[in-house]
Amino acid sequence: MTASTPSRRTALSVNVNKVALVRNTRHLGIPSVTRAAQLCLAAGAQGITIHPRPDERHIRGTDVFELAALMRDWPQAEFNIEGNPTQNLMAFIREVRPHQATFVPDSEDQFTSDHGWNFPQDAERLAPLIAECRALGVRVSLFMDPVPAQMAAAQAVGADRVELYTEPYAAAWGTAEQNAQLALYAQAAQAALDAGLEVNAGHDLNRDNLAAFVSQVPGLAEVSIGHALIADALELGYAATVTAYQACIDAGMAQRP
Ligand SMILES: CC(=O)[C@@H](O)[C@H](O)COP(=O)(O)O
Numbered sequence: 225m226t227a228s229t230p231s232r233r234t235a236l237s238v239n240v241n242k243v244a245l246v247r248n249t250r251h252l253g254i255p256s257v258t259r260a261a262q263l264c265l266a267a268g269a270q271g272i273t274i275h276p277r278p279d280e281r282h283i284r285g286t287d288v289f290e291l292a293a294l295m296r297d298w299p300q301a302e303f304n305i306e307g308n309p310t311q312n313l314m315a316f317i318r319e320v321r322p323h324q325a326t327f328v329p330d331s332e333d334q335f336t337s338d339h340g341w342n343f344p345q346d347a348e349r350l351a352p353l354i355a356e357c358r359a360l361g362v363r364v365s366l367f368m369d370p371v372p373a374q375m376a377a378a379q380a381v382g383a384d385r386v387e388l389y390t391e392p393y394a395a396a397w398g399t400a401e402q403n404a405q406l407a408l409y410a411q412a413a414q415a416a417l418d419a420g421l422e423v424n425a426g427h428d429l430n431r432d433n434l435a436a437f438v439s440q441v442p443g444l445a446e447v448s449i450g451h452a453l454i455a456d457a458l459e460l461g462y463a464a465t466v467t468a469y470q471a472c473i474d475a476g477m478a479q480r481p
């Protein structure tokens with residue numbers, strides 16, 4: 225990126241999995257997932273992310289279609305559906321056609337997402353599924369560990385974007401490893417950009433670690449944030465929380481070299 229090229233603003237996509245998790249602990253329908261999404265969008269979030277896992281521990285199939293209907297009232301915002309395309313994800317993609325599908329290599333009973341795809345071994349089974357999404361007009365992002373050498377293979381299999389799995393960065397935050405992790409993610413992002421991919425990121429990002437990540441990782445198109453953001457919203461409310469996360473992104477943008 226030349227000095228004269230303005231940095232694109234990193235989009236904030238709010239993951240509402242954890243609103244659904246609380247909702248599912250009673251049969252009362254509250255807290256509402258669609259209401260949470262609506263309030264976050266009204267506060268300026270650029271997108272909504274969900275991860276409808278096969279066991280429906282949080283986001284249920286009904287949530288997917290209710291959110292898809294809501295998103296039609298927010299044409300400037302993006303709908304991102306995450307999941308494993310060899311499990312239940314593709315049925316949602318075919319019916320809902322979200323702006324983006326994020327392929328995540330989770331097993332059905334996995335506690336949470338904790339690793340990305342691996343190439344070349346995952347290429348053969350992913351290629352046709354990526355091609356199908358793209359034929360449906362759905363952008364494909366592959367959930368990846370920050371390994372620069374894997375980025376060209378992600379592009380070669382047909383992905384539009386990668387989503388850098390950021391838990392290792394979050395775990396290093398505030399330790400002596402923090403800056404080394406940031407440098408690794410910056411290298412991985414640059415490798416993705418050099419391969420012609422766009423770059424997303426997510427997992428365990430929060431108000432403490434977000435600005436530094438945005439400032440140091442080149443070309444960051446989108447961060448998807450759920451767990452910490454929803455936890456903050458329990459204290460601050462959705463609108464103030466989204467405003468606070470947007471301020472972190474703006475602070476990171478302002479510090480970009
Ligand atoms: C792929 C990823 O890192 C997260 O978006 C994931 O959706 C988290 O899933 P849980 O909310 O079930 O922990």
Ligand SMILES: NCC(=O)COP(=O)(O)O
Nearest residue numbers: 239426427428448450451
């Ligand atoms: N892709 C990451 C995401 O959607 C939310 O992850 P987290 O903030 O809940 O860890």
